[in-house]
Amino acid sequence: MTLNTPHIDWFGLSPVLTLTGAAFLALLCAVLVPRRLRRIGGASFSFAGFTAGLVLAIWLYVDSPNGHTIAAGAFYRDRWTALGQIILFAVGLATTLLGYEHMPGWGRNADPERRDDHVAEFFALLLASAAGMAFFVGAASLVTLFLALEWFSIALYVMCAIDYDLEGSLEAGLKYLIVGSFGAATLLFGSALVYGATGQVSFEGIAHAVGTQGLTGNALLVLGLALMIAGLGFKMSAAPFHMWTPDVYEGAPTTVTAWMSSATKVAALLLTFRVMTTAFPQNQHLWGWAFAIIATISLAIGNLAALVQKNLKRILAYSAIAQAGFMLIGLSTGSALGARALMYYLIPYSAAAFGSFAIVAARERELGVPVTLENLAGFGWERPFLGVAMWFFVFAFAGLPLGGGFVGKFYVFAAAYDHGWIWLVIVGVVATLVSLYYYLGIVRAMYMRPSEELQVQPGGGVAVSGGQPAPETLLHVAVGAALAVSVGSLFAVEPLIDLAKHAASALPL
Amino acid sequence: MSAGSLTSILIWLPVAGALLIWLLPLSRYATGSLALLFSFAEVGFWIEQLTRFDFSRSGLQMSERANWFGDLGVSYHVGVYAFSLWLVGLTVVVMAACTGYGFWVGRDRPRAYFGLMLLLTGATVGVFESQDLLLFYAFFEAMLIPLYILIGVWGGARRMEATVKFVIYTMAGSLLMLAAVVVYGLQAGTFDLVDGPASASRWLFLGFMIAFVIKAPLFPFHGWLPDAYREAPPEVAAVLSGVIAKAGLYGMLRIAITKFPEPTSFYRTAVLTLAAASLVYGSLLAFRSSDFRGVVAYSSLAQSGLIALGLFAGADLGFDGAVLQMVAHGLVSASLFLLAGVVERRTTTGEFRLLGGIARGRPALATLLMTVGVISLAVPGSSMFAGEFLILAGVFQRAWWWAVIGGTGIVLAAMYMLRLISAVLHEARGSTVVDEALDLRPGELALIVPLVGVLLALSVWPAGISHHSFSPDSPTAAVKSGFK
Numbered sequence: 002m003t004l005n006t007p008h009i010d011w012f013g014l015s016p017v018l019t020l021t022g023a024a025f026l027a028l029l030c031a032v033l034v035p036r037r038l039r040r041i042g043g044a045s046f047s048f049a050g051f052t053a054g055l056v057l058a059i060w061l062y063v064d065s066p067n068g069h070t071i072a073a074g075a076f077y078r079d080r081w082t083a084l085g086q087i088i089l090f091a092v093g094l095a096t097t098l099l100g101y102e103h104m105p106g107w108g109r110n111a112d113p114e115r116r117d118d119h120v121a122e123f124f125a126l127l128l129a130s131a132a133g134m135a136f137f138v139g140a141a142s143l144v145t146l147f148l149a150l151e152w153f154s155i156a157l158y159v160m161c162a163i164d165y166d167l168e169g170s171l172e173a174g175l176k177y178l179i180v181g182s183f184g185a186a187t188l189l190f191g192s193a194l195v196y197g198a199t200g201q202v203s204f205e206g207i208a209h210a211v212g213t214q215g216l217t218g219n220a221l222l223v224l225g226l227a228l229m230i231a232g233l234g235f236k237m238s239a240a241p242f243h244m245w246t247p248d249v250y251e252g253a254p255t256t257v258t259a260w261m262s263s264a265t266k267v268a269a270l271l272l273t274f275r276v277m278t279t280a281f282p283q284n285q286h287l288w289g290w291a292f293a294i295i296a297t298i299s300l301a302i303g304n305l306a307a308l309v310q311k312n313l314k315r316i317l318a319y320s321a322i323a324q325a326g327f328m329l330i331g332l333s334t335g336s337a338l339g340a341r342a343l344m345y346y347l348i349p350y351s352a353a354a355f356g357s358f359a360i361v362a363a364r365e366r367e368l369g370v371p372v373t374l375e376n377l378a379g380f381g382w383e384r385p386f387l388g389v390a391m392w393f394f395v396f397a398f399a400g401l402p403l404g405g406g407f408v409g410k411f412y413v414f415a416a417a418y419d420h421g422w423i424w425l426v427i428v429g430v431v432a433t434l435v436s437l438y439y440y441l442g443i444v445r446a447m448y449m450r451p452s453e454e455l456q457v458q459p460g461g462g463v464a465v466s467g468g469q470p471a472p473e474t475l476l477h478v479a480v481g482a483a484l485a486v487s488v489g490s491l492f493a494v495e496p497l498i499d500l501a502k503h504a505a506s507a508l509p510l
Numbered sequence: 511m512s513a514g515s516l517t518s519i520l521i522w523l524p525v526a527g528a529l530l531i532w533l534l535p536l537s538r539y540a541t542g543s544l545a546l547l548f549s550f551a552e553v554g555f556w557i558e559q560l561t562r563f564d565f566s567r568s569g570l571q572m573s574e575r576a577n578w579f580g581d582l583g584v585s586y587h588v589g590v591y592a593f594s595l596w597l598v599g600l601t602v603v604v605m606a607a608c609t610g611y612g613f614w615v616g617r618d619r620p621r622a623y624f625g626l627m628l629l630l631t632g633a634t635v636g637v638f639e640s641q642d643l644l645l646f647y648a649f650f651e652a653m654l655i656p657l658y659i660l661i662g663v664w665g666g667a668r669r670m671e672a673t674v675k676f677v678i679y680t681m682a683g684s685l686l687m688l689a690a691v692v693v694y695g696l697q698a699g700t701f702d703l704v705d706g707p708a709s710a711s712r713w714l715f716l717g718f719m720i721a722f723v724i725k726a727p728l729f730p731f732h733g734w735l736p737d738a739y740r741e742a743p744p745e746v747a748a749v750l751s752g753v754i755a756k757a758g759l760y761g762m763l764r765i766a767i768t769k770f771p772e773p774t775s776f777y778r779t780a781v782l783t784l785a786a787a788s789l790v791y792g793s794l795l796a797f798r799s800s801d802f803r804g805v806v807a808y809s810s811l812a813q814s815g816l817i818a819l820g821l822f823a824g825a826d827l828g829f830d831g832a833v834l835q836m837v838a839h840g841l842v843s844a845s846l847f848l849l850a851g852v853v854e855r856r857t858t859t860g861e862f863r864l865l866g867g868i869a870r871g872r873p874a875l876a877t878l879l880m881t882v883g884v885i886s887l888a889v890p891g892s893s894m895f896a897g898e899f900l901i902l903a904g905v906f907q908r909a910w911w912w913a914v915i916g917g918t919g920i921v922l923a924a925m926y927m928l929r930l931i932s933a934v935l936h937e938a939r940g941s942t943v944v945d946e947a948l949d950l951r952p953g954e955l956a957l958i959v960p961l962v963g964v965l966l967a968l969s970v971w972p973a974g975i976s977h978h979s980f981s982p983d984s985p986t987a988a989v990k991s992g993f994k
Contacts, residue, residue, distance in 0.1 A: 341581075382619070389532070401655060402648035408579070411644065414692045415582060426692060430685040437681050438674070441658065449662045449670065494579040502581065 007073035013061065014076065016054045016086050017139075020132035023050025024125045031121035039117050040101065043124035047097040050128050051090050054135070058086040062500075068507035074203045075145045077275070079507035082139035084344060084500060085271040089138070089264050092351050093131045095482060096260045098475040099359050100127065105164040106254040107366040115166070123163055127260065130156035134268035138275075142203040143192040146276070150188065150236070153268070154181050157261060164254040173252025180245035181235065188232025194225030195280075204280035208509075217283045226281055230291055233276075237269035239295050239325045240302040247306075250318035255365055258314060259358035262321045263351035266328070274332050274343060278508050285335050292333035293425055299326030300432035307439045313361055313372040316439055317354075320398055323436060324350055330429055331413045334420040340505035342412035345497055349405030349490045353394040356483030360391045363476055374446040381447035386477065388447050390484045397487045399440040400433055405490025405497075412498075514574030516559050517588045517639055520598060523555065524548055524632040528625040538620045542613035545624035549606035552631060556602045563595055568983045569994060570641060570704055578645070583700035587642040591993055593833045593979040597638045597760055600837050603964065604752045604844045605631040607957045608745035611848055614953045615855065617664055617743070626656040630749065637757045643701040643765070647691050650721070650761070651684055653754060657746070665741045672734075672741035679734040683724035690717025694769070708769055708992060715773035718766045719781070725758030726814040729788040739807035744851025747803065751810040752844030756836045759817050763832070767821060768992055774822070781822045782908070786915045788815025793922030797929065802850040802860035805930045806843060809886070812919055813839045819916055820901035828904025829985035830976040835897030837975055838968055842886045842894060845961045849879050852954055853934060856947035862930075867939035872949040876935050878958055885965050887927040888920055893965055896972035 011018070023046050030042040061083040068079020076082075104123045105116060133153025140146040158181060162174025196202055198221035199210035216222050234242035250258045277288050303323030310316045328350070331342035364372045364380055364387075381388030397406035410433065417425040490497055527548035531541055563571060573589030590598065609627050617623040633656070636649030654677065662673040694714050695701040709715075724731045739747045767774050792812030799805045813835070820832030852875065853868065854860050869876035885892040898920055906913035950958070968975065980988040 396655065402651050403655060407648065407651075411688070411692065412582075414689065415696055418692050418696055423689075423693065426689050430689050434678070434682055434685050437677060441674075441677060444659070445662060445670070445673075448659060449673075494584075495577055498579050498581060 010071035010078060013065075013071040013078035016057045016061065016090070017132050017136045019053045019057060020050050020128050020135060023047065023053075024128035024132060026050075027121055027128055028125035031119070031125065034121070036117050039121040043121035044097055044101040047100075047124040047128055048094065051094040051097060051131070054131070055087060055090040055094065058083050058090060058135075062087065062504075066503070070141045070203075070205075075140075075142055076136070077139045077141045077507070080504040081271065081275060081507040084504040085138035085267060086135045088267050088347060088351055089131055089134050091486075092260065092263045092267070092355055093127065095355055095359075095479040096127060096256060096264075097124065098479040099259060099362060100124065100256045102473055102475050103256045103362045103366065104254060106167045106170075106256070106362070107369065119163055123160065126156045126160045126163070129153075130160065130260075131264065134264055137268045138271045140272060141205075143196060144202050146272070147185070147189055147192060150185055153265075154185060154236075157181075157257075157265070160257045160260075161249060161253040163257070167254060169252030170254060173249045176245055176252070177249045184232050184235025184242065186232075187228050187235070191225045191228025191230075191232055194221050194228065198222035198225060204276060207280040208282055211281070211283050223284070223287065226284060226288060227291070229276070230288060230295075233269060233273045234295060237266055237273065237325050237329075238322055239329060240299040240322055241295075243299070243302065243322045246322055247315045247318040250321070251312060251314045251371075255314070255358055255362035259355045259362070262317070262358060263354040266321070266325060266354070267347050267351055270325070270328050270332060270343060270347065274340060275508060277332070278335055278340075278510060282509065289333050289335050292329050293422065296326045296329035296333055296425070297428050299323060299329065300428060304432050304435040304439075308435070310439070311373045311375065313364075313374065313377060313443070314358070316374075316443065317357055317361070320436070320440070321354060323432060324354070324398060326432065327410060327413055327429060330425055331416050333425070334416045334422070335510075336416060336420055337505055337510040338412075338419050339416040340508060340510060341498060341501045342409070342416040344501035344504055345405070345412055345490075345494075346409035348497060349397055349409055349487045352483040352486035352490075353397040353404070353406060356390060356480050356487065357394040357398075359476055359480050359483070360387050360394075363387055363473060366471060366473075374442060377443070377446040378450040379447075381444075387480060390480050391447060392444055393484055393487060395440040395443050399437055402491065404487040405494070406487070408491060408494050513559075513562055513572035514589070516555060516562070517572045517590060518574050520552060520555050520559065520602070521588065521632050521636045521639060524552060524628040524635070528628040528632070531621055531625045531628065536621070538616070541620040541624055545609050545628060546606070546613055548628055549602070549609045549631065552602040552635075553606050556599050559590070560595065560599065563590070563592070565592060565978050565981055568981075568988060573641065578642070583695065583702070584644045585642050585702060586645060587702055587704070588636075588639045588645075589641050589704075590639055592981065593763070594638045594760070596833060596837050596975050596979065597756060598635055600756065600840045601631065601634045601638065601753050603961070604749060604840060605634070607844065607848065607961055608749050610957045611745040611748075611851065612743075614957065615851075619663070623660070623664065626660050630656040630660070634753055634757065638760060641703045643691050643695055643703055643706065646703065646761075646765070647684070647688060650687075650757065653757065654680055654684075657750065657754065660746045661738060661742045664743045664746070667741075668737065669741045672737035676734045676738040679724055679731070683721035683731075686717045687721035690714045693717075703764070703769075704992075704994065706769065708771055710772040711770070712773045712776060715766060715770040715777065718761065718770070719777075722758040722761040722766060723784070725761070726755055726818065727758070727788075727811065728784045728814055728818055729791050729811070730784075732788070732792075732811050735811060736804065736807055739810070739847075740801075740803050744803075744847050744854065747807075747850075748844040748847035751807065751847065752840040755810060755814055756840055759814065759821065759832070759836055762818065762821050763829070763989075764993075768989055771990070775824070778822055778824065782819060782905070782912060785815040785818035785822065786912065788812060789819065789919035790915065790922070793919050793926060796926040797922060799926075800862055802853060802862070802865070802930065802934060803847070805926055806846045806850060809923065809926060810839075810843050812923065813843070816898065816901055816916060816919060819905050819912065823901070823905040823908045823912070824986065825904040825907040826985045827900045827907070829989065830979060831897050831900025831902075831904055833979040834893070834968075834972055834976040835901060838885075838893040838897050838965065841961050841965050841968075842882060845878075845882045845958055845965070846886065848958055848961075849875075849882065852950065852958075857940070857942040859942050862933040863940070864942045865934050865940040866937040866943065867935070868943055868947075869935035870939070871945070872947075874950040874955060878950065878962060879935060880931060881962055882965070883927045883931045885969065887924045891969060893968035893972050896969070896976065900976060
């Protein structure tokens with residue numbers, strides 16, 4: 002008996018494979034390399050892996066104008082996948098730089114002797130989760146979708162808990178594991194129901210079956226779709242599936258939070274857009290409304306809850322929920338304009354999300370305690386570059402015209418209006434207004450109170466000696482790159498929108 | 511240098527200056543000098559623009575256009591009309607004086623301060639020069655960011671409440687405007703202000719107007735004004751009332767009235783009522799105010815009302831007068847706020863009950879405050895008189911009682927301004943006025959005298975602006991044609 006193996010387009014899978022390979026090499030560093038070389042070793046493989054992945058993803062973007070499935074209909078090789086991977090790997094590269102100096106986190110009770118113990122594992126997990134996300138954005142069937150979801154989720158669970166010296170890191174890992182597994186189970190159950198209704202696992206097969214057999218109103222299909230939306234909602238931390246987000250973002254090492262808040266959203270939102278438009282185009286009247294409502298709830302809950310927070314990581318976590326709401330406005334339209342809006346929005350968003358958490362990491366290091374609005378006072382004057390960068394990031398979140406966040410919001414609103422949903426534009430406008438209060442609160446905390454008012458003096462942290470902050474060259478490079486992307490995307494709208502337009506042309510819109 | 515790039519330079523030169531100041535680790539003195547140099551360069555470029563401007567031609571001049579994002583029809587499109595040229599001039603002149611004032615008093619953290627002042631200059635010039643709706647919106651919002659930090663960091667004791675109120679008020683307006691921008695642009699298929707068609711949508715008109723009315727401000731949207739004007743550093747208050755408020759009024763002229771002719775006439779009475787209410791109410795509050803800045807702040811509210819009366823009169827004289835009055839009042843209120851700052855520096859207060867008798871032994875201060883005060887109460891022959899006369903004549907053509915209300919405002923202006931002059935300069939010597947307090951120093955004179963000089967020049971030849979804002983067409987015809 003012969004087994005017919007499908008033809009595999011290895012080049013189409015090469016970014017995922019490269020990162021997986023780099024993850025193995027980084028993992029070998031954790032055991033085969035002397036302790037003092039583990040940090041540089043793991044980081045080098047991570048850097049090399051992400052760089053190679055970036056090059057391959059760009060190559061694939063150029064080389065895949067006509068999207069198609071590869072590996073027996075399991076994976077999409079198209080520009081939507083490639084552009085998503087480019088964003089992911091760029092964030093991964095920046096996370097590598099941040100992780101080199103900030104993994105594990107700088108807690109007061111941390112033992113400097115043991116800092117290098119598990120750092121190579123961190124880079125291995127970072128690469129593995131990135132590979133999983135890169136596979137996730139290209140998933141073409143329910144099976145690969147679930148496989149990729151678990152792949153990157155499991156890596157993230159461990160990454161949250163990796164910093165066992167840090168209070169709350171283990172708690173965050175456990176919480177994320179339980180809630181995340183619940184979300185994954187929901188998604189799996191929904192997938193099973195969809196399969197039960199249509200007898201298909203591939204996205205295009207589902208759409209075809211729904212169309213030919215007239216299953217649009219089928220109860221099994223609709224219930225399956227609803228459960229899938231809920232499961233994906235957990236991953237993109239959209240309300241009402243967001244309860245884990247503030248706790249996990251707060252408890253996880255800040256480097257991991259930076260990675261999660263930007264990369265997970267990119268992967269989850271891009272994949273969700275693809276699943277909905279490819280597998281369930283006939284049910285757009287249902288999921289469009291569902292996502293519009295989820296967007297509204299996310300905007301309301303995220304922004305209102307952020308108003309009363311004092312811990313900076315929690316503020317940014319709630320802001321991430323609200324930002325998911327904005328991006329879901331683009332998603333809910335299910336139109337070509339919405340696809341462009343979502344893809345464009347993700348570029349400045351991921352830069353600003355990463356950058357803002359990286360700055361939190363720097364402040365944590367000098368204080369040795371969690372960063373609050375209270376002990377952020379005077380930060381902008383002490384570290385001018387990081388202060389100005391934070392200024393730009395929160396204003397990018399708020400949609401003020403200092404960065405691409407402004408154009409992103411504009412595009413999202415344009416997509417909603419184009420879809421005939423002017424009420425959603427109004428919701429977004431009101432949400433933006435509310436969000437200003439806490440975004441400006443961060444700027445106020447950084448600049449408008451002298452640090453003499455502080456209880457905690459800078460210099461109390463473990464890494465500060467003689468009152469001088471640590472140089473943190475790589476962190477500055479990463480933040481500078483994020484700043485360049487965030488501001489640059491305001492000026493380079495046309496080229497970026499062209500990229501997004503070509504990427505969106507891979508979808509059946 | 512092409513004429514179009516001159517327009518762009520006026521926007522981006524100060525932004526480049528701000529970046530330069532932030533990047534270079536210069537000393538306090540060098541930073542201030544550099545910022546001043548950039549401000550003067552702005553004035554120079556504006557004079558160059560003025561000399562090249564062809565007043566015998568109607569329509570947009572010195573325009574420059576580049577694609578920003580084409581799929582929604584958004585472009586980088588800048589250019590000037592005659593009336594925007596005057597407002598750009600007002601901006602660069604007032605900003606130069608205020609930057610100089612910041613240098614003179616030696617603001618803390620000079621690099622941050624001067625960078626933000628330059629950024630504010632660029633954004634404000636951008637508002638007056640943009641000919642694309644989204645670009646206009648971006649600059650309109652961008653003005654807020656440096657202002658927020660300038661007030662929040664260098665402001666007075668209650669600056670926190672002031673900034674929060676200021677930002678929430680203005681952003682509430684401008685976000686509604688963003689919704690209106692999206693809808694208007696997508697309906698029209700272009701965001702270009704020159705090519706864009708007129709719209710009959712009353713909702714859109716209201717979306718734009720709310721932003722402009724808050725920025726100007728008009729009664730009853732002036733809640734942010736007293737706190738912001740009192741808590742801001744004096745030179746920032748000068749910019750705020752002299753220039754930024756004019757951006758709201760400019761928006762009414764350039765967008766609300768021009769693009770929405772039908773809604774404008776539908777809501778004309780309502781807007782005129784608000785404007786008249788602002789004029790009378792603002793004047794009364796100014797008369798009741800117990801401090802220097804309070805009087806100037808509320809008089810700005812009154813003047814915004816007066817200018818809005820002129821704009822919404824829908825008559826040739828009203829438009830001409832409104833543009834002249836925008837420039838004249840911008841210069842007057844900037845000078846008054848700088849003088850308030852000068853007085854506060856000598857006495858540590860602006861409260862009338864602690865002031866008085868400053869004129870004795872300080873002739874330069876007394877002369878300048880007297881001159882500006884007299885111009886500001888629209889004494890016949892002054893530039894403010896010309897502006898107010900034209901506005902009242904314009905609004906008289908709408909209905910005689912508007913002119914009567916406007917005239918009441920002018921009587922009240924004389925009351926509050928004379929009260930201010932006597933409370934500060936004359937009367938018994940206040941407890942905070944000490945002999946050691948010097949007369950105006952040469953540096954201060956160098957800042958305020960040019961502003962007053964321009965005011966006097968405008969008093970001599972107000973037609974320089976009022977006849978050169980919409981020419982060669984009549985203002986109503988120009989507005990009707992959408993400034994094509």
